[in-house]
Structure formats: structure tokens, C-alpha cells
Amino acid sequence: MASSDYSISWNASSVDEEEGHTLTWYIIVGIIYGSIILVTIVGNLLVILAFKRDRRINTKIANWYIVNLSVADLTVGLISLTINLIWLFDPEGWPFGEIPCKIYLFIDYVVTNVPVVTIIFISLDRYWLLTKKLEYPKYATKTKATVFIIFMWTFCITFFGVLTFAWIPITGFQEEIEYDWNCELEATYNFECQLFMIALFFFVPLLTIACFNFVVYRNIRERSKGFVQSKPVALATKKPAASTSNANAKPNDTDGSNTGLGKGTSDISLISLSVQNNIAKGTAVKTAKPADNKQKEFNRHRKAAITLAVLVGVFVVCLLPFYIASLLGTLCEECVGDLAWEITSNLFWCNSTINPFLYAAMNLYFRQNFVKFLGLDKCIFKKRTEPVTSFTDG
Numbered sequence: 001m002a003s004s005d006y007s008i009s010w011n012a013s014s015v016d017e018e019e020g021h022t023l024t025w026y027i028i029v030g031i032i033y034g035s036i037i038l039v040t041i042v043g044n045l046l047v048i049l050a051f052k053r054d055r056r057i058n059t060k061i062a063n064w065y066i067v068n069l070s071v072a073d074l075t076v077g078l079i080s081l082t083i084n085l086i087w088l089f090d091p092e093g094w095p096f097g098e099i100p101c102k103i104y105l106f107i108d109y110v111v112t113n114v115p116v117v118t119i120i121f122i123s124l125d126r127y128w129l130l131t132k133k134l135e136y137p138k139y140a141t142k143t144k145a146t147v148f149i150i151f152m153w154t155f156c157i158t159f160f161g162v163l164t165f166a167w168i169p170i171t172g173f174q175e176e177i178e179y180d181w182n183c184e185l186e187a188t189y190n191f192e193c194q195l196f197m198i199a200l201f202f203f204v205p206l207l208t209i210a211c212f213n214f215v216v217y218r219n220i221r222e223r224s225k226g227f228v229q230s231k232p233v234a235l236a237t238k239k240p241a242a243s244t245s246n247a248n249a250k251p252n253d254t255d256g257s258n259t260g261l262g263k264g265t266s267d268i269s270l271i272s273l274s275v276q277n278n279i280a281k282g283t284a285v286k287t288a289k290p291a292d293n294k295q296k297e298f299n300r301h302r303k304a305a306i307t308l309a310v311l312v313g314v315f316v317v318c319l320l321p322f323y324i325a326s327l328l329g330t331l332c333e334e335c336v337g338d339l340a341w342e343i344t345s346n347l348f349w350c351n352s353t354i355n356p357f358l359y360a361a362m363n364l365y366f367r368q369n370f371v372k373f374l375g376l377d378k379c380i381f382k383k384r385t386e387p388v389t390s391f392t393d394g
Helices: 012-019 023-053 061-089 098-139 142-165 167-171 191-224 241-248 262-331 338-362 364-373
Strands: none
Touching: 023 061, 023 338, 023 364, 061 098, 061 142, 061 338, 098 142, 098 191, 098 262, 098 338, 142 167, 191 262, 262 338, 338 364
16 A cells, blocks of 8 residues: 555655755665666565465465465566556656556555555464364465455455546546656545555554464463473483392392392392383383473474564554545644655555565575575575474464
8 A cells, every 4th residue: 555646745846856866866876776676576576486486485374364365465576666666767757648647556566565464364374273273274275365365456456446547537636746746545535544544554464464463472371371381201321229239149148138139139120121111211212302392392382482473563664654644634634744655655665575575584484495496505504394383384
């Protein structure tokens, strides 16, 4: 939703300011903005390629939502950021006219809001994994994931298609927009519509995600209570003192109760002790193994919750300023300046730049594929074989 309708509110004074930009300004802005675009495109392409090539990734249902997120983020880099850079460099404002403007806004609104809905389903998947346990495979299936993904795109395409192309015929509300130099969405001039959009695509998703994550956090906290790392049984590592003395006793040694069967008794004791030790060791191993598995499972879920919390935290930091500016801009056109629009819009878009780095930081399999695709596996990083512990495990 970080569309360019608010990224630059062009007027006569802003045109004059743009004409005053120096060559140095264009070079610096071009390098910085171009780098952001390149990183966004390459980062999300790596996510998609890793999903396509690595069965360890594409067999996890949660990763289907991740790749869906990356498809939308990739489109942000290819279209939203790229066209905004062209617009930013044109001193006369929007250079393409009305129809390209509406198509651009439609695409931009769709691809920036599909990730919002996707994060809801990522949180739902994590919620199912922790609460359904053995029944989780019944809930997390490829068929359901496909249906959910189709629903996301269909819902966003329908909603923003109506707002972009049918707003005036349906509502009769019309705002004069000079498409020769400006590109904005008529619906955003309506306060009620703007408020509804912010509630639907920010506050409702945020509340839903918070509820899911609260349940996940509470579940993990309950699992952590009373969890004690199991230790081997003492019998497995220590021999009884009496048995040791018997083992070291000579055949002729007597304690007043020797009946001449000392050696035989000693041998039998050794054999019996050996059997007991083996049984005890086996019991200790069997006792420790489930505990180790529980420890690993707990660590995996805990790290998954942290990862999801980081993803949601970045989502809030990147999106909230834009929505606040959008609401203020509807109430008071002069309250939000051109620079504020540009900063908040690009911060919104940069969420698509950051997401691939979150996957690489938190998921070993994604990280291994990124390193391999970039040709860094032999010169910088050493391959690791420990199991994945990210929220994409399922």
C-alpha cells in the first residue's frame, strides 16, 4: 500500500525545487536508490530460487507462504521502487498520464498488501504447529496453503481493483487530479475510506498476528516451566562399594562367613554387576534421549517465536509511519510535507528489501542456498550441517 500517490505531492514550488537539484544530488540519490532496488530484486529472487531447488525448503508448508511473500516483494522492487525512482528524477512530476498511473497504483497496492495478509497465515501456521501437535499435518497441507495463497491475491486484486478503477462510478465521489504531473488514488482523498483501509490492512492484521503470537509465546513459556535437562543415572557410571571389594577379594580371603565358594561368588557378582550396569546404561540412554529431543524441540520453537517476532516487528516499524502519514494527510493536506511522504513511502517499500535478510539470518537452509548462489560457499563460509531452527520448520 506504500503507493506513490503520496510519495511526492507535486506542485509548482516542488517543481522549482526539483529543477534546482544538482548533478551531485542525482548521482547520490541514484546510487542509493538503485542499490536498494538491486538488493530487493536479488534478495527475493534468491528466496524464490532456494524454494524451487531445495526440497528441504519446499517440503515445509510454512515456506510456501515465505515464497509467496517474496513474489510480492520482488514485484515491489521491479515496479514500485523502480517507477518511483523515475518519478523522483522527473522535475515535471508524473510523466506517464492517467491510465499508466492507475495501473501502477493498482499493482503497487496489491503487492504491498499481499505480504500483510501473508504474515497472518505465517503466524497461523506457527500457531497450528504448537497447538495441534500430532494433528498439525492435517491442518498444514499443500492444498490448504495453495487455497490460502489464491485467496490472498484474489482478495487484494478485487479490493484494490474496485478502489482504483470503479471508485468514482460506485461512490460518485470525485477528486480533481491532474494526471499530467500527478498520480494519486481518488479513494485516498476520502477520510472514511482511508480509515477503513488502514484498519483493514494494518490494525486488524496486527491484532490478529498479536493474538496468534501471544498464544505461541504462552505455549512456549508453559513448556519451559519445570523443564529439567535429564542426566544419566548414577548406577550407570558408579559401582557399589561392596561389589568393588568383592571383585578385588582373593579366593582365600575370609570374613568369617566364607564357605569356600569365594571365587565363584566373586565371578558371579562381577557378571551380575556387568549385566546391571549394561541395563542401567541402556535405561539412562533411553531416558535421556526423549529429554534431548524435547530440549531440541523447545529450542526450535523458541527460536521460531523470536524469528516471527522480529518479522512482525520490522513489519510494524516499516508500515506504521506510512499509515500515520496517510491518515494525517487526509485530514490536513499541509500537515505532511513532500519529504515526509517520500520517507514513509520508501520505508514501507523497504520492508520488501529487509525480508530476505531475515530469512537468511534465521534459516540455515535459506542461508546455505544464498551463499551457494552467490558463490561464497568456498571462499568465505564453511558449510554447516546442524538442523534448522527457524519458524519455517514445520
